[in-house]
Amino acid sequence: MLAVDIQADSLSEATNSASDSAVNIAPVQLNDKSNVAADKSVGSKADENSNWRVKTAVLSYSEEGRIQVNQALLKLTRESDSGSLQFKLDTDTVTGPSMTGALPSSEAQTYSNPSGSLETVTAAGELPEWVIESHRRSSVSVSKEDILNSDYSINYGARYSYEHSYKSKSITAGISRNFDRKNTQLSFSTLFEDAEVLPIGGVVKPGEETIIRADYADEAEFKTAWNNLRTGEAEKKRAYELVTGITQVINRDAIVQLNYSYGQVNGYQNDALKLVSIIDANGNPEANVYENRPDHRERQSVYVHGKYSLGTSQVLDLSYRYYWDDWSINSHTVAAGWQFELGSNWKLEPQVRWYKQSSADFFQQSIFADGAVAVIPDYMSADYRLAATNNYTLGVNLDYKFDSGKALSMRLALYEINPEDDSSSKRGRLNDIDLTPTIRSTVFMMSYDF
Amino acid sequence: MGKLVRQVCLLTCITALTGCASSDFSLGVKPWQKGTLSKDSMQIKHSELQAEFDSHIYFAREASSGGGIGGGGCGCN
Numbered sequence: 001m002l003a004v005d006i007q008a009d010s011l012s013e014a015t016n017s018a019s020d021s022a023v024n025i026a027p028v029q030l031n032d033k034s035n036v037a038a039d040k041s042v043g044s045k046a047d048e049n050s051n052w053r054v055k056t057a058v059l060s061y062s063e064e065g066r067i068q069v070n071q072a073l074l075k076l077t078r079e080s081d082s083g084s085l086q087f088k089l090d091t092d093t094v095t096g097p098s099m100t101g102a103l104p105s106s107e108a109q110t111y112s113n114p115s116g117s118l119e120t121v122t123a124a125g126e127l128p129e130w131v132i133e134s135h136r137r138s139s140v141s142v143s144k145e146d147i148l149n150s151d152y153s154i155n156y157g158a159r160y161s162y163e164h165s166y167k168s169k170s171i172t173a174g175i176s177r178n179f180d181r182k183n184t185q186l187s188f189s190t191l192f193e194d195a196e197v198l199p200i201g202g203v204v205k206p207g208e209e210t211i212i213r214a215d216y217a218d219e220a221e222f223k224t225a226w227n228n229l230r231t232g233e234a235e236k237k238r239a240y241e242l243v244t245g246i247t248q249v250i251n252r253d254a255i256v257q258l259n260y261s262y263g264q265v266n267g268y269q270n271d272a273l274k275l276v277s278i279i280d281a282n283g284n285p286e287a288n289v290y291e292n293r294p295d296h297r298e299r300q301s302v303y304v305h306g307k308y309s310l311g312t313s314q315v316l317d318l319s320y321r322y323y324w325d326d327w328s329i330n331s332h333t334v335a336a337g338w339q340f341e342l343g344s345n346w347k348l349e350p351q352v353r354w355y356k357q358s359s360a361d362f363f364q365q366s367i368f369a370d371g372a373v374a375v376i377p378d379y380m381s382a383d384y385r386l387a388a389t390n391n392y393t394l395g396v397n398l399d400y401k402f403d404s405g406k407a408l409s410m411r412l413a414l415y416e417i418n419p420e421d422d423s424s425s426k427r428g429r430l431n432d433i434d435l436t437p438t439i440r441s442t443v444f445m446m447s448y449d450f
Numbered sequence: 451m452g453k454l455v456r457q458v459c460l461l462t463c464i465t466a467l468t469g470c471a472s473s474d475f476s477l478g479v480k481p482w483q484k485g486t487l488s489k490d491s492m493q494i495k496h497s498e499l500q501a502e503f504d505s506h507i508y509f510a511r512e513a514s515s516g517g518g519i520g521g522g523g524c525g526c527n
Contacts, residue, residue, distance in 0.1 A: 059503045183478030252483045257494050261516045301516045307492050315491040323514040331514040339491050
């Protein structure tokens with residue numbers, strides 16, 4: 001079986017979300033194996049050795065007291081000497097409570113739910129949250145890689161992702177070129193995404209105060225006010241990303257990849273479910289307004305990834321990424337894995353990851369009214385994902401390869417998110433409250449290659 | 451700080467990739483020396499499914515993505 005690297009995953013990584021706008025695309029990645037494949041295509045009959053592989057996987061992501069995500073994936077890959085073809089289906093379901101960004105009060109608080117169908121009450125001192133009963137996303141993608149000759153290969157693909165609040169279509173294309181007996185590869189990839197954001201309950205007007213039924217004489221008045229807070233059902237978002245990379249064989253034991261990526265996201269990038277509280281001098285919320293984010297984001301990153309073989313049965317895997325964007329967010333990501341072969345069938349790989357992020361320049365957890373009418377800034381969000389944070393992951397992978405060539409993989413990881421409060425947003429009692437408590441989660445994944 | 455990190459990172463990579471660190475050091479191998487490099491565990495995209503799932507999780511919980519890691523999926527609440 002040829003193990004030609006294919007580019008379908010650049011599609012899977014190209015998905016976007018209504019609440020966290022970003023795209024990602026992996027550049028064409030030629031490694032030694034695809035070099036081998038390219039060599040075989042020269043002077044041989046194309047597709048002579050084609051075959052299909054089936055891969056299935058399940059994932060469970062579970063935050064303590066919060067979100068739970070269950071995901072399943074099916075991947076069909078047909079590989080041949082001249083390239084590969086891949087189909088992928090995946091679906092996931094999100095359930096559980098999600099923080100709104102609004103602040104806790106010394107009294108109980110009442111909120112309309114996102115669709116406006118009912119009210120929920122947050123107890124005194126508790127962080128307000130929405131409870132997601134079940135939110136499902138599904139996607140399908142197809143991608144193809146053509147090895148044109150021993151020097152060039154191209155790849156292209158398309159993907160469609162659907163959920164109630166987000167529909168996304170994306171296409172990707174890339175080219176790679178080999179140099180120096182395939183010790184060096186240059187690659188270039190592009191991605192374009194066209195998405196429609198359909199927030200639950202409609203597109204809210206940023207900066208407007210949320211309402212509840214109790215403030216209105218009857219349901220009709222409430223509905224009128226509710227509708228007046230909304231501009232429609234859907235908004236557009238478009239994104240593109242360019243990635244260029246070089247992969248270099250260093251010696252018989254080491255290979256390094258360096259990528260640079262540039263991308264833009266234009267259009268609606270608010271999370272219609274996120275709020276910012278207007279507070280008084282004691283730190284109690286007087287009202288809550290819908291957040292607002294810029295409709296343009298420019299993102300860049302530099303990524304270095306190296307593999308080093310230690311003896312015959314160990315591989316060290318190291319990577320680093322520096323990311324920056326025009327929302328003033330920058331981040332460092334360092335990841336390391338150490339893989340051990342245990343006999344001829346088992347592999348064990350402990351992994352660590354550290355991620356440090358600065359906050360967006362419009363991240364703020366409150367608007368201070370100071371006894372007067374609150375001044376609502378142009379852009380503001382209390383979403384903890386835009387806060388400064390230090391995150392850690394500890395994981396271990398265990399792989400078993402059957403003599404028949406089939407493989408079973410398992411992964412267990414502990415992931416911790418430690419967002420930092422915006423101290424300038426705090427007044428009075430808020431100074432004694434952690435508004436962005438640590439989020440601890442457990443990840444379990446299992447996959448099987450038929 | 452960010453600018454400095456970027457410059458150091460780029461300089462390190464360029465130095466490594468062009469072999470400037472040592473005058474008698476040459477990059478690359480002969481085709482018959484690729485035995486170790488052809489192992490599954492030495493592939494840059496090894497464990498791509500795991501990387502895919504991980505990027506799904508990180509994409510939904512962190513503000514960064516792109517560049518070869520990150521990206522992907524929703525579960526963004």
